Amino acid sequence: MNKFKNKPILILAAFAIALSSLSACHSDDKEKQDQQAEEQTQAAAETPTVELVPVTKGKLSSSISIPGELIPYQQVDLYAKVNSYVKKLLVDIGSEVHAGQLLVVLEAPEINSQLAGAQSRIKQYEAVYYASKATYDRLVSTSKTPGTISLNDLEQAEAKKNADMANVEAAKSALKEVSANLAYLEIRAPFDGVITSRNVNLGAYVGPGGKGSDPLFTLQDQNRLRLVVSVPENYTGSLSNKSEVNFTIKALPNEKFTAQVKRMAGALDEKLRAERLEMDVYNKSKKLLPHMFAEVNVPLPDGDSTFVVAKTAVATSTEKVFVIKVVNNKAQWVDVKKGLTSGDMMEIFGDLKPGDKLVKVASDEIRNGSNVKEKQ
Structure with a gap:
């Protein structure tokens, strides 16, 4: 009877032992899987799989956007040459004038007196000259008779x-000088343009322009403007005086303008470390005004054939700029210098040759000399 009573207990004990063995086996399998996963992760970290791209030679065209300014093609401040008073004002701000047009008439009474005095002195000296000439002529005529006039008297005459x-x-000559001063009392336009400032009124006393003094008028040629930009030193090697630029004006956001490069300074500004470029802009519609600011798109033509790679292939650290070349499944850092960029592509200069394979997405996490695996 006791034998049958202990049978359920034995069955339960056997079932518990079986469960314990199964749990232990499952735990061992999980540890093995975790260990294998960790080993695979470590192996992947030590030997990363990367996509490679070949180094190719090519030419890259690009452009830079820099601020510019529109200035008058010609501009002049007009001053009085002699001390005088304003007698007539014939133009005002906004007046369009032509070369040679009379702008203002000045008055200087003392110049008229100087002119009359100069004319009187001419008549005075002419009278003296005619008398001395008549004396000399008579002596010459008399000297034809030998012994009548000494040679010394003739030379003195x-x-x-x-x-x-x-x-x-x-x-x-003195009369011409005074007459020239008289001509300075009429101020005329030296070229076609627009009067943009007037600083005098009728009866005002004016004189020669000096430091700090205001001009009578400012005249600007606005039919043609100069678009002036300063190109940074890094880009000056790619500039051409045959390039055409596009620019926009904030005051006219819906319009685009074009101009051709006409003049290059050929030297760098000492302060800006940039080269000055000038473009001629014809302004017949008068939409553009002098001293407007412009956003200028300057093209940088392609130069000699260089290495062209994707931007992602160039890595930048705190110490250097480099690409990662792969040789025999080993990473090699190669120092490079950046050139022009266009879209996703970039020029680079360094110790490379066509056909070298570079990591397409470079970073300093791929250490120099580490093993890498090419992505298939």
Whole structure:
């Protein structure tokens, strides 16, 4: 009877032992799987799988966007040459004038007095000259009779005549000088343009322009403007005076303008470390105004054949710029310099040759000399 009573207990004990053995086996399998996964992760970290791209030679065209300024093709501040008063004002701000057009008439009474005095001196010296010339002519005529006039007297008379003639010429030169000053009382436009400032009124006293003094007028040629930009030193080697640029103006956001490079400075500005470029902009519609700011797109033509790679293949650390070349499944860092960029492509310069294989997505996590595996 006791034998049958203990049978359930034995069955339960056997079932518990079986469960314990199964749990232990399952635990061992899980540890093995975790260990294998960890080993695979470590192996992948030590030997990363990378996509490789070949180094190729090519030419890359690009452009840079830099700020520029529109300035008048010609601009001049007009001052009075002599001390005088404003007698007539014939133009005002906004007046369109032509070359040679009279702008203002000045008045200087003392110049008229100087002119009259110069004319009187000419007549005075001419009278003296005519008298000395008549004396010399008579002596020459008399000297034809031998022994009547000494040679010394004849030479003295000739010298007196020449001196009086010199005085006449000097008086005429003085008259021209005064006449020139008289001409300065009329100020005319030196070229076609627009009067953009006026700083005088009728009756104002004006004089020669000096430091800090305001001009009578400012005249600008606005039919043609200069678009001026300063190109940074890094890009000056790719510039061409045959390039055509596009630019936009904030005041006219829906319009695009074009201009051709006409003048290059050929030297760098010491402060900006940039080269000055000038483009001629024809402004017949008068939409553009001098001293407007422009956003200029300057093309950088392709140069000699260089190495062209994807931007992602170039890595930058705190110390260097480099690409990762793969040789026999080993990574090699190669120092390079960046060139032009266009879209996703970039020029590079370094110790490379066509056909070298580079890591397409480079980073400093792939250490120099580490093993890599090419992605299939």
